[in-house]
Amino acid sequence: MAVQINPSILSADFSRLAEEAKAVEGADWLHVDVMDNHFVPNLTLGVPIVESLSRATDIPLDCHLMIEDADRWAPQYVEAGARSVTFHAEACAAPVRTAREIRAKGARASMALKPATPIEPYEDLLPELDMLLIMTVEPGFGGQAFLDIMLPKIRRTRELISKHGLELWLQVDGGVSASTIERCAEAGADVFVAGSAVYGTDDPAAAVRMLRNQATETTATAGWACGH
Numbered sequence: 001m002a003v004q005i006n007p008s009i010l011s012a013d014f015s016r017l018a019e020e021a022k023a024v025e026g027a028d029w030l031h032v033d034v035m036d037n038h039f040v041p042n043l044t045l046g047v048p049i050v051e052s053l054s055r056a057t058d059i060p061l062d063c064h065l066m067i068e069d070a071d072r073w074a075p076q077y078v079e080a081g082a083r084s085v086t087f088h089a090e091a092c093a094a095p096v097r098t099a100r101e102i103r104a105k106g107a108r109a110s111m112a113l114k115p116a117t118p119i120e121p122y123e124d125l126l127p128e129l130d131m132l133l134i135m136t137v138e139p140g141f142g143g144q145a146f147l148d149i150m151l152p153k154i155r156r157t158r159e160l161i162s163k164h165g166l167e168l169w170l171q172v173d174g175g176v177s178a179s180t181i182e183r184c185a186e187a188g189a190d191v192f193v194a195g196s197a198v199y200g201t202d203d204p205a206a207a208v209r210m211l212r213n214q215a216t217e218t219t220a221t222a223g224w225a226c227g228h
């Protein structure tokens, strides 16, 4: 029953991605932010770099697609080596079909919600997913301040997961750091993405360990049970 810490390479040095992956050995997943300059006002990387990175590291890749036309692209990221693929609800025309395609190709299927997107309309879809990502900043950039106003949504999502008895992981992404991770864990998150709080330090592996300890301690005393 362990929490998971996923460093985001958005805050790493893009010219040394393989080394930056080694710098966080012990992390559960490597979080890869794919941005297309349409869904979000920023541009990062695509399928060829995910392919190369998946060959360069043993840490499984958790691809967060901040791109339009997610239905078309999500399966291609599984083929590129991603073990988990997250599409945005706001960018996906057929989330059930897309989630099933991701799973059929052998990866974990995940859906993300921007801060203004409520969870309630998606309650019936949750069994189709392996993870739900609640954005705790507006997507597009690393290093933004954590949005406390997302805590009630995390709490409501955890309640829905419990109500339906699902094995769904609940990920938070954006502004997660030593000063915010406990609030997220207390509200019900069990998978934590951290970019600047990991790669912005001198010792990224130590930052991962510290975040893990904090989240684990909080989870142990929180009123909900971590599902993995």
Ligand SMILES: O=C(CO)[C@@H](O)[C@H](O)COP(=O)(O)O
Binding pocket: 008, 009, 010, 011, 031, 033, 064, 137, 138, 139, 140, 141, 142, 143, 144, 173, 174, 175, 176, 193, 194, 195, 196, 197
């Ligand atoms: O998806 C995103 C941003 O859109 C994130 O994954 C960021 O990379 C998180 O960076 P920090 O807020 O942790 O610095």
Ligand SMILES: [Fe+2]
Binding pocket: 008, 031, 032, 033, 064, 173, 193
């Ligand atoms: Fe992300």
